Amino acid sequence: MAAPSRVGVPSWIFVPAVAGAGFVLLPLAALVLRTPWARFLDLLASPASTEALLLSLRTSATSTLLCLLFGVPMALVLARTRFRGQGVLRSLVLLPLVLPPVVGGIALLYTFGRRGLLGETFEVLGVQVAFSTTAVVLAQTFVALPFLVVSLEGALRTAGQRYEVVAATLGARPTTVFRRVTLPLVLPGLTSGAVLAFARALGEFGATITFAGSLQGVTRTLPLEIYLRRETDAPAAVALSLVLVAVAVLVIGFARQGRSSL
Amino acid sequence: MTFRYDAAVAGRGVDVAFEVAAGETLALLGPNGAGKSTVLDVAAGLLRPDSGRVELAGRALTVAGAGGRDVLVPPHDRQVSLLAQEPLLFPHLSVLDNVAFGPRSRGMGRSASRDVARRWLAEVGIEDLAARRPGEISGGQAQRAAVARALAADPRLLLLDEPMAALDVAVTPALRQTLRRVLADRTVLLVTHDALDALLLADRVAVIEGGRIVDHGETSRVLSRPRSRFTAQLAGLNMLAGTWDDGAVRTATGLRIEGTPGDPAPAAGADVVAVFPPGAVSVFLEPPGGSPRNALPVTVTHLEPHGGQVRVRTTELSADVTPQAAAELDLAPGASACFVVKAAEIAVHAL
Numbered sequence: 001m002a003a004p005s006r007v008g009v010p011s012w013i014f015v016p017a018v019a020g021a022g023f024v025l026l027p028l029a030a031l032v033l034r035t036p037w038a039r040f041l042d043l044l045a046s047p048a049s050t051e052a053l054l055l056s057l058r059t060s061a062t063s064t065l066l067c068l069l070f071g072v073p074m075a076l077v078l079a080r081t082r083f084r085g086q087g088v089l090r091s092l093v094l095l096p097l098v099l100p101p102v103v104g105g106i107a108l109l110y111t112f113g114r115r116g117l118l119g120e121t122f123e124v125l126g127v128q129v130a131f132s133t134t135a136v137v138l139a140q141t142f143v144a145l146p147f148l149v150v151s152l153e154g155a156l157r158t159a160g161q162r163y164e165v166v167a168a169t170l171g172a173r174p175t176t177v178f179r180r181v182t183l184p185l186v187l188p189g190l191t192s193g194a195v196l197a198f199a200r201a202l203g204e205f206g207a208t209i210t211f212a213g214s215l216q217g218v219t220r221t222l223p224l225e226i227y228l229r230r231e232t233d234a235p236a237a238v239a240l241s242l243v244l245v246a247v248a249v250l251v252i253g254f255a256r257q258g259r260s261s262l
Numbered sequence: 263m264t265f266r267y268d269a270a271v272a273g274r275g276v277d278v279a280f281e282v283a284a285g286e287t288l289a290l291l292g293p294n295g296a297g298k299s300t301v302l303d304v305a306a307g308l309l310r311p312d313s314g315r316v317e318l319a320g321r322a323l324t325v326a327g328a329g330g331r332d333v334l335v336p337p338h339d340r341q342v343s344l345l346a347q348e349p350l351l352f353p354h355l356s357v358l359d360n361v362a363f364g365p366r367s368r369g370m371g372r373s374a375s376r377d378v379a380r381r382w383l384a385e386v387g388i389e390d391l392a393a394r395r396p397g398e399i400s401g402g403q404a405q406r407a408a409v410a411r412a413l414a415a416d417p418r419l420l421l422l423d424e425p426m427a428a429l430d431v432a433v434t435p436a437l438r439q440t441l442r443r444v445l446a447d448r449t450v451l452l453v454t455h456d457a458l459d460a461l462l463l464a465d466r467v468a469v470i471e472g473g474r475i476v477d478h479g480e481t482s483r484v485l486s487r488p489r490s491r492f493t494a495q496l497a498g499l500n501m502l503a504g505t506w507d508d509g510a511v512r513t514a515t516g517l518r519i520e521g522t523p524g525d526p527a528p529a530a531g532a533d534v535v536a537v538f539p540p541g542a543v544s545v546f547l548e549p550p551g552g553s554p555r556n557a558l559p560v561t562v563t564h565l566e567p568h569g570g571q572v573r574v575r576t577t578e579l580s581a582d583v584t585p586q587a588a589a590e591l592d593l594a595p596g597a598s599a600c601f602v603v604k605a606a607e608i609a610v611h612a613l
Binding site: 162163165166167168169170171172173174176177180181184185187 | 306308336337338339340341342343344346350352353354363364367368411412415417421
């Protein structure tokens with residue numbers, strides 16, 4: 001099949017484009033080159049590493065579930081209803097996308113911490129949130145939620161409401177329409193949104209260390225472990241970093257697949 | 263199951279009232295932007311009118327601006343199905359499950375609703391496509407499936423929004439025949455800008471223009487004697503009813519008109535209608551001798567200007583001629599003339 005002919009780009013544009021691509025790819029190459037392949041598995045098998053890795057996977061999975069639980073209804077309300085102040089609300093809900101994670105951590109601390117807005121309520125219930133695994137999940141959900149909301153809202157808008165209208169005139173109640181028409185139609189968008197949210201949760205650092213601290217086995221996730229090891233055991237930090245790179249590559253593959261099937 | 267509609271949507275400048283009797287098909291005929299979609303949206307419960315009342319089988323579906331409490335029965339609770347221009351089959355469901363969607367949504371079990379769906383697929387002639395996905399069938403087949411899906415929901419009122427507009431012209435005659443069959447005895451509101459759809463599917467026609475109903479009545483009267491500019495231009499069709507006899511339409515008055523039958527061709531002796539536009543008619547004073555064309559003796563009743571031409575009217579037919587031709591022929595009310603039409607210009611439709 002012949003490639004479609006189009007107006008060419010100016011040839012000088014390739015210089016900054018290639019430089020930019022190099023800027024992104026070179027550090028990855030450096031990481032691969034510095035990986036101590038001989039001791040790779042030993043480094044990953046150390047108790048601290050496995051504990052951090054398992055904690056990261058567990059908390060990220062939980063926060064992805066929370067994102068689905070709250071994000072799907074949020075995206076639906078934003079995409080399918082209209083009310084006063086909706087634009088402002090959307091911007092505020094998406095704020096964690098651009099907010100420095102440390103600031104998010106501080107904000108969470110003053111919400112769920114012992115002296116926080118809801119802290120006393122939780123205290124009465126006998127639950128202490130801050131500096132617990134729950135805090136890790138909350139921090140990750142806080143930063144990952146907007147990713148799911150944004151990509152699902154986009155998918156919902158692209159899908160439009162025509163099928164939903166037909167379903168309703170065939171006698172389907174709103175819940176049936178949601179379950180049997182809306183969700184299946186946006187499934188690719190939902191999948192890629194969930195995968196992105198999972199990736200963001202997995203990489204979460206700033207909000208976690210601020211709000212949850214760094215307690216081995218409890219709140220010390222993989223990014224925190226990498227940061228701490230960097231001082232004492234650089235090869236281990238590199239090996240763990242490579243694990244996160246591998247996960248990231250997988251995630252991008254998944255997300256792309258979700259897009260293309262849309 | 264009478265459907266009564268009387269509603270105004272100020273924002274779109276649409277204010278119409280009409281009634282569809284139980285078992286009747288009413289065609290709402292009008293140009294683009296006349297307000298047809300607005301009427302459908304209000305009827306389906308997708309749009310709240312500023313004022314008015316919509317009623318189906320004695321049940322108020324929409325009441326607005328009447329002083330009392332407003333009513334807006336949600337779309338799923340109206341028993342009003344909508345068939346749009348595009349089939350809009352749910353892409354993730356098989357054809358069978360698409361058709362079973364309505365019964366299932368109304369609480370029927372999975373296998374019972376599939377049985378209903380199979381019956382309807384057979385009714386529209388595509389039972390062999392039940393297992394296919396919507397992406398794997400043609401546009402005409404998909405629209406048939408959409409018809410089956412709308413009817414399987416067992417609506418009290420069926421709304422058809424230009425059901426043939428998005429289809430290939432090659433498949434429209436067959437689908438029209440199917441619609442004629444399955445819509446008989448149903449209460450239907452058909453929105454269209456195609457006079458032929460109205461002619462073949464509707465018992466009555468209401469012409470909507472600029473948000474108002476400008477003409478309504480029996481289909482044959484509205485189409486042959488249009489009172490609105492739009493129907494005169496887009497419709498204004500000549501129609502002669504009769505029976506199909508050896509490649510020609512034989513009318514009650516004994517005329518024999520050769521025409522081109524649609525697909526499938528009507529059976530011998532079947533009731534048919536010959537349809538041709540006024541522009542296809544040539545006017546002569548005497549029948550041209552030895553011509554293979556149809557020559558219909560007529561008496562001119564009146565003449566009127568029509569878009570730069572002169573429309574010559576008789577009690578049953580119309581012809582468009584140039585002003586020069588009208589002057590040369592010295593046409594005047596009461597004059598005898600002969601309308602001549604080629605067989606290729608005459609479409610014959612089974613009734």
